[in-house]
Amino acid sequence: xxSLRHVSPPPxxxxxxxxxxxxxxxxxxxxxxxxxQTVAELREENARLKGLKGRPNIKPSGMDKGSxxxxxxxxxxxxxxxxxxxxxxxxxxxxxxEIPPGSRFKGYQSFLVQDLVISVRATRYQRERWVxxxxxxxxxxxxxxxEGHFGAELRRFVLMQxxxxxxxxxxxxxxxxxxxxAISKRQLVRLLNENHEGFIAEAQNVLRAGLETSPxxxxxxxxxxxxxxxxxxxxxxxxxFTWFRTRSSKSRLNFxxxxxxxxxxxxxxDAAYDYMRNHGxxxxxxxxxxxxxxxxxxxxxAWRAHLDWxxxxxxxxxxxxxxxxxxxxxxxxxxxxxxxxxxVVLSDDAGQFNIGRHALCWVHTERLVxxxxxxxxxxxxxxTRVRGLIALTACRCISPLRxxxxxxxADLKAYQLxxxxxxxxxxxxxxxxxxxxxxxxxxxxxxxxxxxANKAELLMVLERPEIPLHTNGxxxxxxxxxxxxxxxxxxxxxIGRDCRxxxxxxxxxxxxxxxxxxxxxxxxxxxxGHLIIERLxxxxxxxxxxx
Numbered sequence: 144x145x146s147l148r149h150v151s152p153p154p155x156x157x158x159x160x161x162x163x164x165x166x167x168x169x170x171x172x173x174x175x176x177x178x179x180q181t182v183a184e185l186r187e188e189n190a191r192l193k194g195l196k197g198r199p200n201i202k203p204s205g206m207d208k209g210s211x212x213x214x215x216x217x218x219x220x221x222x223x224x225x226x227x228x229x230x231x232x233x234x235x236x237x238x239x240x241e242i243p244p245g246s247r248f249k250g251y252q253s254f255l256v257q258d259l260v261i262s263v264r265a266t267r268y269q270r271e272r273w274v275x276x277x278x279x280x281x282x283x284x285x286x287x288x289x290e291g292h293f294g295a296e297l298r299r300f301v302l303m304q305x306x307x308x309x310x311x312x313x314x315x316x317x318x319x320x321x322x323x324x325a326i327s328k329r330q331l332v333r334l335l336n337e338n339h340e341g342f343i344a345e346a347q348n349v350l351r352a353g354l355e356t357s358p359x360x361x362x363x364x365x366x367x368x369x370x371x372x373x374x375x376x377x378x379x380x381x382x383x384f385t386w387f388r389t390r391s392s393k394s395r396l397n398f399x400x401x402x403x404x405x406x407x408x409x410x411x412x413d414a415a416y417d418y419m420r421n422h423g424x425x426x427x428x429x430x431x432x433x434x435x436x437x438x439x440x441x442x443x444x445a446w447r448a449h450l451d452w453x454x455x456x457x458x459x460x461x462x463x464x465x466x467x468x469x470x471x472x473x474x475x476x477x478x479x480x481x482x483x484x485x486x487v488v489l490s491d492d493a494g495q496f497n498i499g500r501h502a503l504c505w506v507h508t509e510r511l512v513x514x515x516x517x518x519x520x521x522x523x524x525x526x527t528r529v530r531g532l533i534a535l536t537a538c539r540c541i542s543p544l545r546x547x548x549x550x551x552x553a554d555l556k557a558y559q560l561x562x563x564x565x566x567x568x569x570x571x572x573x574x575x576x577x578x579x580x581x582x583x584x585x586x587x588x589x590x591x592x593x594x595x596a597n598k599a600e601l602l603m604v605l606e607r608p609e610i611p612l613h614t615n616g617x618x619x620x621x622x623x624x625x626x627x628x629x630x631x632x633x634x635x636x637x638i639g640r641d642c643r644x645x646x647x648x649x650x651x652x653x654x655x656x657x658x659x660x661x662x663x664x665x666x667x668x669x670x671x672g673h674l675i676i677e678r679l680x681x682x683x684x685x686x687x688x689x690x
Contacts, residue, residue, distance in 0.1 A: 229257055263323050266294075288669040293334060295668035297324070299661070301334050306646040307660050309626050336639050339646075341667070345678060346645040349652055350379065350386040351404045352680035354482035356687035357381050359610040361489045362496050363617035364393050365625055368633025369640050376644070377401055378621045383686045384679075385620045385651035387644040389634075395495040396466070399473035402483065402498070408476050409446040411438040415475030424467045428458065432468065439479075446472060474498065487603060487610050489617075502603035504614040505555070508594060509548050515587060525582035529591070547577045552612065559608045567605040574602060623647050649679065656682050 159167070233255070270283040288295040304310045304318070316331050353360065360381050367376040367389045375393035379386045379401065390397050411432060419429055431453050440446040450456070450465055458464045477483060483499055490496035491507040512530045517523045530546040551573060558566055578595035581588055594601070604610055624647065634640040653660045658676060666676040 227255060227257075229255070261322065264294075288671075290338070293326070293330070295665075295670040298334055299664040299668050299670060301331065302646060302664055303661055305335055306643070307650050309623070309630060311630055332639075336636065336642050339638075339642050342649060343641050343645040345680070346386060346648040346652075347405045348678065348680040349384050349648065349683055351482070352683040353379070353381065353384040353386070353687065354402065354404060354477075354486070356684055357383075357486050358687075359487040359489055359502075359607065360483070361611065361614050361617040362398075363491065363614055363621050364493070365621050365628075367624060367628060370635060371633070376621070376624045378617050378624070380617065380620055380651070382616065383652075383655050384683045385655065386648045387621075387624060389640050389644055393493075393495055395470060395498070396473065398495045399470055399477065399498065402477045403473065403480065404482065406476060406480055407442045408479075409440040409443070409469070409472035410475035410479040411472055412475045412479060414478040415471040418474045419467055419471040422467050422470070423462050424464060424471070425460065428455075428460075428464050428468075440472070487607055489610055489614055491614050492597070500603070501600050502607075502610055503597055503600040504612070505552055505601065506613040506615065508597075508601060509552070511590060511594070512548065512587070515590060517584075522584045522587070525584040525587055529577070529580075529582065529587065551577060555604055555612055559604060559612075562605075562608045570605060571598075571602060574598060620651055623651065652679050652683070656686070658682075 156164070237251070268285060268289075270285070272283075273281040275281065301315065301319075304315055305312070310318075312328070312331060312335070316326070316328055319326050319331070360379055362377065362379050364375050364377045367374045369389055369391070372391065374389055374391045376387055376389045377393065377398065388401055390401075416429065416433065419432075420426075435449075435453070437449065440449060446469070450468060455465050455468065485500070487500045487502050488496060488498055489502045489504065491504045509530065512526065515526060517526055528546060530548055551570075554570065554573075558570060575595070575598075578591045578598075580591065582591075604612060627643065627647070634643055649663070650660050653663050656679065658679075662674045663676055663679075665673040
């Protein structure tokens with residue numbers, strides 16, 4: 144109350160004119176807005192100092208949207224949906240009308256109706272049994288496609304609903320029972336997990352085809368539950384194939400093991416020695432490996448026995464020689480099987496993916512600048528200049544303020560359409576000017592310097608214009624694994640985990656190749672009237688093989 148004594152009392156409002164009242168009202172509104180913003184900032188600062196979680200600020204990057212050319216103005220008239228073209232044979236049914244005498248026939252008016260017929264059918268096969276004069280029993284074979292006590296159509300429906308429809312097992316069981324199908328929970332689990340080695344092998348072949356022929360692959364990982372423990376699901380793919388595998392680790396050893404695509408050998412070749420040398424393995428230790436005549440080892444047991452015989456366990460140096468040597472031998476195996484020979488690995492800058500020719504995602508790079516905390520107007524101005532924001536101009540209208548990174552990103556996209564040596568040189572020089580600049584914001588300057596150290600990986604598109612500038616494809620692919628993680632508590636058995644990864648891989652690959660998963664499963668289960676669909680790795684090789 145003592146502090147209020149120094150505040151001048153407000154003037155008499157009745158004595159003020161209308162313009163003076165309006166001016167006072169505007170001033171008060173401005174002061175109230177300023178106070179609200181100050182209170183919100185103080186609350187966030189208090190929450191941060193107390194270690195509490197602040198208000199989430201989840202915004203899309205908008206990098207592609209901000210750098211894309213303006214879209215043409217659409218007409219006010221909404222276009223129609225177009226002619227409906229059913230994918231199945233259309234049955235013709237003529238409907239007669241009651242007409243008075245003397246009427247003239249004027250043809251027909253078509254009205255197309257699409258419907259779905261779901262019915263359950265049970266068939267008991269009476270198989271003839273014969274005994275030959277020699278005493279041998281002959282039993283009539285079952286029709287093609289009949290395996291077990293559940294038909295091919297039912298197995299196809301179950302796999303389709305569970306993997307592509309992302310249904311849970313209890314809901315799927317309730318659905319089947321509501322359709323009068325006599326099936327238990329154990330039998331449903333067997334339909335989902337048993338006798339699918341062919342699908343798992345086909346998914347493995349898809350990965351091999353992609354690694355052999357792809358000019359680039361995009362990679363990502365996400366969390367996954369298995370056997371009651373947290374694990375990680377790794378995605379490898381591009382615009383023509385997708386492959387998933389869930390493991391308990393996401394280390395570089397794990398990633399290199401996945402890149403072998405099912406092979407178990409360890410190979411010492413030039414690629415392996417170069418990897419070890421580039422990752423700091425001492426020359427004397429490397430000479431021990433080169434001195435031995437044996438360069439290929441069948442599995443991990445043979446490889447570790449070789450390292451033990453050379454005395455690697457007794458070496459106490461940094462970096463760890465066993466790990467570096469094992470990573471190098473795995474990379475040698477990848478190259479020996481002609482995987483990723485000249486391909487680019489595109490990632491979000493996770494350390495385990497930095498293998499071979501590596502490129503970085505520009506969206507994740509820009510996100511580092513976007514999430515940088517600013518504290519003064521000078522900091523915010525520097526961030527806006529580098530990144531670009533939506534600014535409020537003096538005319539009180541919203542207009543985009545393009546930043547240095549967004550402008551550069553737009554020019555990289557233009558370069559992909561029309562590459563050239565002169566343009567590449569100009570973009571490299573411009574990259575140096577952006578990321579070596581001094582903004583006066585020390586944290587931002589350090590971040591820009593750290594990003595400049597990744598110049599070769601961020602500008603890989605100048606050498607290989609065919610690779611994307613972002614990993615949006617990987618994030619879209621891995622979303623199905625995230626959905627499965629949210630609706631399910633995870634897998635329990637190893638075969639269940641492998642089946643989940645394989646079927647999600649095949650479903651994504653079918654979608655990219657323009658093949659309906661329903662038709663694909665029908666071809667594999669040999670249902671009546673199924674389409675002829677070859678192995679998916681055949682289509683992947685046909686799409687990716689250079690002309």
